[in-house]
Amino acid sequence: MFSLLQNALNRMVKAGNLIVTDADGTDHRFGDETGKVIHVQINDPSLYRKLALNPDLHTGEAYMNGKLVMKSGEIYDLLNLVASQIDYGRPESWNPVDRLRYYLRTIASFNPIHRAQKNVAHHYDLSGSFYDLFLDRDRQYSCAYFENASQSLEDAQLAKKRHIAAKLALEPGMRVLDIGSGWGGLALYLAEMCDVEVTGVTLSEEQHKLSRQRVKNRGLEKRIDIRLKDYRLLDEKFDRIVSVGMFEHVGLSHFDEFFGQTRSLLIQDGAALIHTIGRPHGPAATSQWIQKYIFPGGYIPSFSEMQPAIERCGLYTCDVEVLRVHYAETLKAWRKRFLNHWDEAAEIYDERFCRMWEFYLAASEMSFRQEGLNIFQVQLSTHQNVLPLTRDYMVEAENRLRESDQKSRRLKSISR
Numbered sequence: 001m002f003s004l005l006q007n008a009l010n011r012m013v014k015a016g017n018l019i020v021t022d023a024d025g026t027d028h029r030f031g032d033e034t035g036k037v038i039h040v041q042i043n044d045p046s047l048y049r050k051l052a053l054n055p056d057l058h059t060g061e062a063y064m065n066g067k068l069v070m071k072s073g074e075i076y077d078l079l080n081l082v083a084s085q086i087d088y089g090r091p092e093s094w095n096p097v098d099r100l101r102y103y104l105r106t107i108a109s110f111n112p113i114h115r116a117q118k119n120v121a122h123h124y125d126l127s128g129s130f131y132d133l134f135l136d137r138d139r140q141y142s143c144a145y146f147e148n149a150s151q152s153l154e155d156a157q158l159a160k161k162r163h164i165a166a167k168l169a170l171e172p173g174m175r176v177l178d179i180g181s182g183w184g185g186l187a188l189y190l191a192e193m194c195d196v197e198v199t200g201v202t203l204s205e206e207q208h209k210l211s212r213q214r215v216k217n218r219g220l221e222k223r224i225d226i227r228l229k230d231y232r233l234l235d236e237k238f239d240r241i242v243s244v245g246m247f248e249h250v251g252l253s254h255f256d257e258f259f260g261q262t263r264s265l266l267i268q269d270g271a272a273l274i275h276t277i278g279r280p281h282g283p284a285a286t287s288q289w290i291q292k293y294i295f296p297g298g299y300i301p302s303f304s305e306m307q308p309a310i311e312r313c314g315l316y317t318c319d320v321e322v323l324r325v326h327y328a329e330t331l332k333a334w335r336k337r338f339l340n341h342w343d344e345a346a347e348i349y350d351e352r353f354c355r356m357w358e359f360y361l362a363a364s365e366m367s368f369r370q371e372g373l374n375i376f377q378v379q380l381s382t383h384q385n386v387l388p389l390t391r392d393y394m395v396e397a398e399n400r401l402r403e404s405d406q407k408s409r410r411l412k413s414i415s416r
Contacts, residue, residue: 001048002028008052016081021071022048031081038081039072056098060289060363064356076335076362083370101285108291109251109299113230117203119297120249124204130348134337138185142245142275143327143375153333156326161189162405164242166397167273167319167379169387170194174239177201177265179231180246184211184224190242191223193405200226201234232257237267247276252299255309263313263382271318271381277327278303278376287363294360303376315380318387323375328368335361 002022009020009030016031021041042048044067050058062068063075070078101108111119128139135141136154144156145163164186170176172195178187181200184207191198202208211226241262250258262272279302286299303320310317338345338361345354367373381387 001045002026005048005052008055012082012085014085016085018078018081019072036077037072038077039070040078041069041071043067043069054288057288057292060293060356060359063359064293064352066352066355074362075359076366079363079366080370083366086370098285101288105283105285105299106252108286109297110253111249111251111297113232115297116230116249116251119295120203121205122296123294124202125206127348128206128210130345133341133345134334139183140185141182143277143323144330144333145323146326146329153330153337156330157185158405161186162193162398162401164244164273164275164377165190165194165401166394167377168194168240168242169271169393169397170196170240172196175199175237176240176242177231177234177236177238179241179243179262180249181207181211181226182245183207184214184226186242186244187211187224187226188214188218188220189405191220192218193401196223196240198224199236199238200224201229201231202226203228203230232261234261234265236265237270238265239267239270241266241270241272242275243272244275245277247274248298248300249295250299251297252301252305255301255306256312259309259313259315259380262380263315266382268382269386271379271386272315274376274378274380276301276306276376276378278306278322278374280372280374290360290363293356300373306376306378310378310380315382316384316386317378318381318384319377319379319391321377323377325368325374327373327375328365331361331365331368335365 006028009018013030014032015034017033017035017037018030019037019039020028020030021039022028023043023045042062044062047058047062047067051062059068131139131141136157138157140157140160143160144153145160146156147159151159168176170190174196176190176196176198178190178198178200181187181202184200187198187200190196200211202211205228208226208228215221215224215226247258266272277300279300281302283302283305286295291298307317335358338357342354345357379387
């Protein structure tokens with residue numbers, strides 16, 4: 001029975017030093033026996049066929065349930081070893097399961113308002129104490145911006161907010177909409193550092209509750225309004241719109257709806273900045289395991305899927321920046337912190353949940369290192385004369401903000 005999985009691993013693992021112990025206790029070696037030893041034990045023989053035919057779903061499930069155990073190395077090492085030797089091709093080169101899921105990806109990411117709120121609650125309404133174990137003190141749960149290799153996670157997350165603020169070309173008194181405002185860190189930064197009024201919308205009850213408390217703690221109730229509301233239900237006008245890490249939850253069939261609503265919410269001379277995970281090799285389906293256990297309804301876009309929707313709604317694409325590897329470094333920092341606080345996380349939930357979360361962080365980091373996932377920062381405007389003609393203003397604004405925010409009181413209003 002092991003032969004099916006053995007053949008699959010022989011095809012995939014040409015380099016490295018992988019040992020797999022089957023349910024009978026027999027060791028099988030794969031690779032060229034170079035590098036770090038990665039030793040895996042499979043305790044359930046029914047997994048052989050599942051792992052060979054659908055590793056995307058069953059590897060994570062087996063690790064969560066204790067049926068795939070790491071005897072040497074971490075689960076990240078195993079995923080990274082295999083992923084580094086896979087050729088991520090087009091749909092015609094995928095197996096039948098992945099090909100079918102590719103054609104059904106629109107249905108899988110269908111997110112009408114009632115379903116979107118349920119999907120958000122699944123992930124973002126987890127215990128705040130849990131998120132505090134591995135996020136920075138501002139609880140930024142999106143890709144940081146590492147200006148240098150030695151930068152701390154806290155400083156890189158501050159740099160991310162600064163980088164985004166600079167691209168928005170803000171002026172005092174402007175009205176800014178933050179779609180998917182999280183725990184309020186970006187809204188607080190924009191209000192305090194850029195002297196603007198911010199409306200934030202989130203579908204997470206936990207995020208909404210804490211965001212409002214943070215705003216109150218800072219005495220910014222007159223300048224920041226955080227609402228528990230779907231962005232599709234807004235009917236106002238804003239000078240600027242920003243969305244960080246939310247577009248991945250929109251769903252492929254809702255792209256026109258998202259950009260159309262963005263256009264309708266902007267004033268005549270308005271601009272927006274969309275920060276999203278993106279695929280470099282064209283459209284593909286969301287990982288089965290991620291969709292089932294972590295982000296139901298989630299969908300990572302390719303730029304070729306975003307741009308047509310932007311064009312159809314009448315927005316201008318003014319600037320596109322691709323952040324490479326920054327999210328891999330962010331996830332690495334989160335994973336290390338999470339592993340250091342494993343016992344505390346297990347007290348909040350349980351060991352199975354911890355294995356699930358470790359697998360999520362490890363698989364996500366591997367995706368950014370080996371599969372080429374990256375971050376798109378797409379700047380949009382209502383017409384081509386809204387923003388300056390060169391990017392110099394971004395650099396100048398970022399430098400000004402750096403001088404100010406380095407001297408200001410850090411946003412540490414979340415207590416542990």
